[in-house]
Amino acid sequence: MAIMKKLKTETTTDHKRLESYPYFKALEEHKLPLECYVNQLKGLAVIHGVLEGALAEASCEPVASVWNDSLRKLPFLVKDLEFFKPRIDPDYMPAIEAALAMTEKIRLRSIENPVTLLGYLYVFEGSTLGNHMHQPDITATFHLEGLTGCRYYASYEEQVPDKWRQFRETMAAALQDADLHDPVIAAAHEAFSGLEKLYSVLFPMEKQKNPFN
Numbered sequence: 018m019a020i021m022k023k024l025k026t027e028t029t030t031d032h033k034r035l036e037s038y039p040y041f042k043a044l045e046e047h048k049l050p051l052e053c054y055v056n057q058l059k060g061l062a063v064i065h066g067v068l069e070g071a072l073a074e075a076s077c078e079p080v081a082s083v084w085n086d087s088l089r090k091l092p093f094l095v096k097d098l099e100f101f102k103p104r105i106d107p108d109y110m111p112a113i114e115a116a117l118a119m120t121e122k123i124r125l126r127s128i129e130n131p132v133t134l135l136g137y138l139y140v141f142e143g144s145t146l147g148n149h150m151h152q153p154d155i156t157a158t159f160h161l162e163g164l165t166g167c168r169y170y171a172s173y174e175e176q177v178p179d180k181w182r183q184f185r186e187t188m189a190a191a192l193q194d195a196d197l198h199d200p201v202i203a204a205a206h207e208a209f210s211g212l213e214k215l216y217s218v219l220f221p222m223e224k225q226k227n228p229f230n
Protein backbone atom coordinates (compact mmCIF):
# COMPACT_ATOMS: atom_id res chain seq x y z
CA MET A 18 0.00 0.00 0.00
CA ALA A 19 1.30 3.49 -0.78
CA ILE A 20 2.45 5.57 2.17
CA MET A 21 -0.36 8.16 2.11
CA LYS A 22 -3.05 5.52 2.17
CA LYS A 23 -1.28 3.73 5.02
CA LEU A 24 -0.86 6.96 6.99
CA LYS A 25 -4.53 7.75 6.65
CA THR A 26 -5.70 4.25 7.59
CA GLU A 27 -3.31 3.89 10.49
CA THR A 28 -4.08 7.30 12.01
CA THR A 29 -7.86 7.41 11.52
CA THR A 30 -8.44 6.51 15.18
CA ASP A 31 -5.89 9.13 16.35
CA HIS A 32 -7.71 11.77 14.27
CA LYS A 33 -11.13 10.78 15.61
CA ARG A 34 -9.86 10.93 19.19
CA LEU A 35 -8.21 14.33 18.70
CA GLU A 36 -11.14 15.98 16.94
CA SER A 37 -13.45 14.86 19.76
CA TYR A 38 -11.58 17.03 22.30
CA PRO A 39 -13.71 19.75 23.96
CA TYR A 40 -11.47 22.40 22.38
CA PHE A 41 -12.96 21.72 18.95
CA LYS A 42 -16.52 21.51 20.23
CA ALA A 43 -16.11 24.93 21.88
CA LEU A 44 -14.57 26.27 18.66
CA GLU A 45 -17.47 25.03 16.55
CA GLU A 46 -20.03 26.42 19.00
CA HIS A 47 -18.22 29.80 18.97
CA LYS A 48 -17.64 29.47 22.71
CA LEU A 49 -13.88 29.23 22.70
CA PRO A 50 -12.30 31.86 25.00
CA LEU A 51 -9.79 34.11 23.21
CA GLU A 52 -7.12 33.14 25.75
CA CYS A 53 -7.43 29.48 24.71
CA TYR A 54 -7.12 30.36 21.04
CA VAL A 55 -4.01 32.47 21.66
CA ASN A 56 -2.50 29.77 23.89
CA GLN A 57 -2.99 27.37 21.00
CA LEU A 58 -1.17 29.71 18.61
CA LYS A 59 1.71 30.03 21.10
CA GLY A 60 2.03 26.29 21.60
CA LEU A 61 1.93 25.66 17.86
CA ALA A 62 4.52 28.40 17.26
CA VAL A 63 6.92 26.61 19.62
CA ILE A 64 6.35 23.29 17.81
CA HIS A 65 6.46 24.67 14.26
CA GLY A 66 9.60 26.69 15.04
CA VAL A 67 11.51 23.53 15.92
CA LEU A 68 9.88 21.22 13.37
CA GLU A 69 10.39 23.57 10.44
CA GLY A 70 14.02 24.21 11.43
CA ALA A 71 14.63 20.46 11.70
CA LEU A 72 13.01 19.77 8.31
CA ALA A 73 15.00 22.54 6.61
CA GLU A 74 18.28 21.24 8.04
CA ALA A 75 17.69 17.50 7.63
CA SER A 76 20.37 15.98 5.43
CA CYS A 77 18.21 13.20 4.12
CA GLU A 78 16.96 12.81 0.56
CA PRO A 79 13.24 12.08 1.21
CA VAL A 80 12.93 15.11 3.52
CA ALA A 81 14.80 17.35 1.08
CA SER A 82 12.45 16.34 -1.74
CA VAL A 83 9.28 17.02 0.27
CA TRP A 84 10.18 20.05 2.37
CA ASN A 85 10.22 23.58 0.99
CA ASP A 86 9.65 27.01 2.51
CA SER A 87 6.12 27.29 1.13
CA LEU A 88 5.09 24.71 3.76
CA ARG A 89 6.13 26.95 6.68
CA LYS A 90 3.36 27.89 9.10
CA LEU A 91 5.52 29.76 11.63
CA PRO A 92 5.21 33.10 9.75
CA PHE A 93 1.39 32.86 9.98
CA LEU A 94 1.50 31.98 13.66
CA VAL A 95 3.87 34.88 14.39
CA LYS A 96 1.61 37.33 12.51
CA ASP A 97 -1.47 36.16 14.46
CA LEU A 98 0.38 36.36 17.79
CA GLU A 99 1.62 39.88 16.96
CA PHE A 100 -1.94 40.94 16.22
CA PHE A 101 -3.25 39.72 19.59
CA LYS A 102 -0.21 40.82 21.64
CA PRO A 103 -1.55 44.26 22.68
CA ARG A 104 -4.77 42.60 23.88
CA ILE A 105 -3.58 39.29 25.20
CA ASP A 106 -0.14 37.81 25.68
CA PRO A 107 -0.55 34.94 28.13
CA ASP A 108 2.10 32.57 29.44
CA TYR A 109 0.11 29.46 30.12
CA MET A 110 2.66 26.91 31.26
CA PRO A 111 0.65 23.69 30.68
CA ALA A 112 0.43 24.47 26.94
CA ILE A 113 4.05 25.58 26.71
CA GLU A 114 5.17 22.42 28.51
CA ALA A 115 3.08 20.21 26.18
CA ALA A 116 4.60 21.99 23.17
CA LEU A 117 8.14 21.68 24.55
CA ALA A 118 7.61 17.96 25.14
CA MET A 119 6.84 17.61 21.44
CA THR A 120 9.90 19.62 20.43
CA GLU A 121 12.16 17.32 22.48
CA LYS A 122 10.84 14.34 20.55
CA ILE A 123 11.25 16.20 17.24
CA ARG A 124 14.87 17.08 18.08
CA LEU A 125 15.61 13.48 18.95
CA ARG A 126 14.11 12.28 15.67
CA SER A 127 16.13 14.82 13.70
CA ILE A 128 19.31 13.32 15.20
CA GLU A 129 18.36 9.65 15.19
CA ASN A 130 16.18 9.20 12.09
CA PRO A 131 15.36 12.46 10.27
CA VAL A 132 13.17 10.80 7.63
CA THR A 133 10.57 10.23 10.37
CA LEU A 134 10.07 14.00 10.61
CA LEU A 135 7.84 13.42 7.58
CA GLY A 136 5.36 11.67 9.91
CA TYR A 137 5.07 14.91 11.90
CA LEU A 138 4.82 16.94 8.72
CA TYR A 139 1.99 14.69 7.50
CA VAL A 140 -0.01 15.43 10.66
CA PHE A 141 0.47 19.20 10.41
CA GLU A 142 -0.15 19.39 6.66
CA GLY A 143 -3.31 17.33 7.13
CA SER A 144 -4.44 19.72 9.85
CA THR A 145 -4.73 22.47 7.19
CA LEU A 146 -7.87 20.65 5.97
CA GLY A 147 -9.63 20.91 9.34
CA ASN A 148 -8.26 24.42 9.94
CA HIS A 149 -9.65 25.58 6.61
CA MET A 150 -13.13 24.42 7.70
CA HIS A 151 -12.79 26.17 11.06
CA GLN A 152 -11.35 29.51 9.94
CA PRO A 153 -14.84 31.09 9.57
CA ASP A 154 -15.60 29.96 13.16
CA ILE A 155 -12.48 31.75 14.42
CA THR A 156 -13.33 34.90 12.45
CA ALA A 157 -16.89 34.93 13.77
CA THR A 158 -16.04 34.07 17.40
CA PHE A 159 -13.43 36.81 17.78
CA HIS A 160 -15.06 39.35 15.42
CA LEU A 161 -11.99 39.48 13.20
CA GLU A 162 -11.70 41.35 9.92
CA GLY A 163 -10.57 39.44 6.85
CA LEU A 164 -7.72 37.11 7.68
CA THR A 165 -6.30 39.27 10.45
CA GLY A 166 -5.69 37.13 13.53
CA CYS A 167 -6.52 33.89 11.74
CA ARG A 168 -3.76 33.62 9.14
CA TYR A 169 -2.62 30.30 10.58
CA TYR A 170 -6.11 28.81 10.26
CA ALA A 171 -6.42 30.22 6.75
CA SER A 172 -2.85 29.14 5.77
CA TYR A 173 -3.12 28.16 2.09
CA GLU A 174 -6.57 29.77 1.76
CA GLU A 175 -8.28 28.56 -1.40
CA GLN A 176 -5.25 26.50 -2.38
CA VAL A 177 -5.78 23.99 0.45
CA PRO A 178 -6.99 21.13 -1.81
CA ASP A 179 -4.21 21.77 -4.38
CA LYS A 180 -1.51 21.97 -1.74
CA TRP A 181 -2.78 18.77 -0.15
CA ARG A 182 -2.75 16.98 -3.52
CA GLN A 183 0.82 18.17 -4.20
CA PHE A 184 1.90 17.11 -0.72
CA ARG A 185 0.43 13.64 -1.18
CA GLU A 186 2.26 13.28 -4.50
CA THR A 187 5.66 14.39 -3.19
CA MET A 188 5.30 12.16 -0.10
CA ALA A 189 4.40 9.15 -2.27
CA ALA A 190 7.40 9.76 -4.54
CA ALA A 191 9.79 10.34 -1.63
CA LEU A 192 8.70 7.34 0.43
CA GLN A 193 8.61 4.52 -2.08
CA ASP A 194 10.93 2.40 0.07
CA ALA A 195 8.46 0.35 2.16
CA ASP A 196 11.07 -0.05 4.93
CA LEU A 197 10.58 3.63 5.75
CA HIS A 198 6.82 3.35 6.19
CA ASP A 199 6.55 1.95 9.72
CA PRO A 200 8.95 4.48 11.27
CA VAL A 201 7.15 7.38 9.53
CA ILE A 202 3.76 6.07 10.69
CA ALA A 203 5.11 5.70 14.27
CA ALA A 204 6.17 9.36 14.14
CA ALA A 205 2.68 10.38 12.96
CA HIS A 206 1.16 8.53 15.95
CA GLU A 207 3.62 10.33 18.21
CA ALA A 208 2.65 13.70 16.71
CA PHE A 209 -1.07 13.02 17.24
CA SER A 210 -0.46 11.93 20.81
CA GLY A 211 1.61 15.07 21.53
CA LEU A 212 -1.23 17.18 20.14
CA GLU A 213 -3.73 15.32 22.30
CA LYS A 214 -1.76 16.39 25.35
CA LEU A 215 -1.66 19.97 24.05
CA TYR A 216 -5.39 20.22 23.25
CA SER A 217 -6.35 18.52 26.53
CA VAL A 218 -4.76 21.39 28.50
CA LEU A 219 -5.82 24.19 26.12
CA PHE A 220 -9.53 23.85 26.90
CA PRO A 221 -10.79 23.77 29.55
CA MET A 222 -7.76 25.56 30.98
CA GLU A 223 -6.00 24.12 34.01
CA LYS A 224 -5.66 26.30 37.08
CA GLN A 225 -2.07 27.52 37.20
CA LYS A 226 -0.06 27.02 40.37
CA ASN A 227 0.97 30.23 42.08
CA PRO A 228 4.80 30.07 42.14
CA PHE A 229 4.85 32.16 45.36
CA ASN A 230 2.74 29.71 47.37
Ligand code: HEM
Binds near residue numbers: 147
Ligand atom coordinates in the same frame (compact mmCIF):
# COMPACT_ATOMS: atom_id res chain seq x y z
C1 HEM B 1 -5.03 19.66 15.55
C2 HEM B 1 -6.07 18.99 15.13
C3 HEM B 1 -6.09 18.19 13.86
C4 HEM B 1 -5.09 17.52 13.21
C5 HEM B 1 -3.64 17.39 13.63
C6 HEM B 1 -5.66 16.95 12.01
C7 HEM B 1 -4.97 16.19 11.11
C8 HEM B 1 -5.47 15.73 9.92
C9 HEM B 1 -4.80 14.91 8.97
C10 HEM B 1 -3.39 14.35 9.13
C11 HEM B 1 -5.61 14.73 7.91
C12 HEM B 1 -5.28 13.96 6.62
C13 HEM B 1 -5.98 12.63 6.54
C14 HEM B 1 -5.60 11.94 5.25
O1 HEM B 1 -4.53 11.34 5.20
O2 HEM B 1 -6.36 12.05 4.27
C15 HEM B 1 -6.82 15.42 8.17
C16 HEM B 1 -7.91 15.47 7.34
C17 HEM B 1 -9.09 16.06 7.64
N1 HEM B 1 -9.42 16.65 8.85
FE1 HEM B 1 -8.21 16.91 10.42
N2 HEM B 1 -6.97 17.30 11.95
C18 HEM B 1 -7.29 18.03 13.06
C19 HEM B 1 -8.49 18.52 13.43
C20 HEM B 1 -9.60 18.41 12.67
C21 HEM B 1 -10.89 18.83 13.07
C22 HEM B 1 -11.24 19.44 14.43
C23 HEM B 1 -11.72 18.60 12.04
C24 HEM B 1 -13.17 18.89 11.90
C25 HEM B 1 -14.08 18.42 12.62
C26 HEM B 1 -10.96 18.02 10.97
C27 HEM B 1 -11.43 17.68 9.74
C28 HEM B 1 -10.71 17.08 8.76
C29 HEM B 1 -11.23 16.78 7.42
C30 HEM B 1 -12.62 17.11 6.90
C31 HEM B 1 -10.21 16.15 6.73
C32 HEM B 1 -10.27 15.63 5.30
C33 HEM B 1 -10.66 14.18 5.34
C34 HEM B 1 -10.69 13.58 3.97
O3 HEM B 1 -10.49 14.26 2.97
O4 HEM B 1 -10.87 12.37 3.91
N3 HEM B 1 -9.67 17.90 11.40
N4 HEM B 1 -6.72 16.03 9.41
